[in-house]
Amino acid sequence: MTEFGKVLRIIRINSGDSAKEMAEKLGISTPYLNAIENGRRDIPNGLADTVISVYSLSERDQENLREALVSSKDRVKIDLTELGEKKRRVILALAQDEVDGETLEEICKLVNSKNGGNK
Secondary structure, three states, X not given: OOHHHHHHHHHHHHHOOOHHHHHXXXXXXXXXXXXXXXXXXXXXXXXXXXXXXXOOOOHHHHHHHHHHHHHHOOOOOOOOXXXXXXXXXXXXXXXXXXXXXXXXXXXXXXXXXXXXXXX
16 A cells, blocks of 8 residues: 555545545546555546545645655656756756755755745
């Protein structure tokens, strides 16, 4: 089970929803929800935002869910075709581990400040 799956299950249980009820609210099938909770299926893009919206999560719970999402993702597919050259270079440098720790820390600070301080 992934961290995201654990947090998702906690949200479901705390809300009193069955897997079927949560799946319906999120617009996915019950088996797919179970597979996500158990770490057998990839987490679809936008699912965390849907969970946050549907369950009106507190700021703290939103942060927990997003942190769990990050720690649970092993792979990410990014379509670079619509991005400018600078953005593509930055993404590729990060993906290829070509960014030193100090620079990475600065990037994280910039991203966090743009996102209202969220980690």
